[in-house]
Amino acid sequence: MHYLLLLPLLGIAVFFIGLPLGVSIPLYILILIISGLMYWVIYRAMKKKTESGVEALVGTEARVVSVLEANEDAQYLIKIRGEIWKAKSSDLLIQGDIAKITSIDGLTLSIRKTK
Numbered sequence: 127m128h129y130l131l132l133l134p135l136l137g138i139a140v141f142f143i144g145l146p147l148g149v150s151i152p153l154y155i156l157i158l159i160i161s162g163l164m165y166w167v168i169y170r171a172m173k174k175k176t177e178s179g180v181e182a183l184v185g186t187e188a189r190v191v192s193v194l195e196a197n198e199d200a201q202y203l204i205k206i207r208g209e210i211w212k213a214k215s216s217d218l219l220i221q222g223d224i225a226k227i228t229s230i231d232g233l234t235l236s237i238r239k240t241k
Contacts, residue, residue, distance in 0.1 A: 131165075134161045137154050137157035137158070137161075140154050140157070180233075181230070183206060183235065184227055185226065186206060187206075187227075187240060188204040188206035188235075189205050190220065190222060191204060191221065192221060198216065199214055200215055200217075200219070204225065211233075211234075212233065212235070213225070213236065214235075214236055215237045215238060217238055219237075224240050226238055
């Protein structure tokens, strides 16, 4: 797969296979154009940021599985994307409520009840 990056270098071979210059030069220019477009697509794909890990959870919704502490700074177990996480919230939630993840502090998620 990485050999495709050598396409312009390998394209020089068109001058040595016996084709006339009237054919070799346009063919090599075509190889250069194709290589440039390919490099541009690869560059854009590498530059594109993708969120992964815990940071990708912010803004998503989760279901309350269990209430650990029901006080001002209540703690819950929530289920998101098939995983159970510990969460805290100033909102009072009950089992089955849907909450939105607002921030992350270590491995504890802060949640807010969705309206």
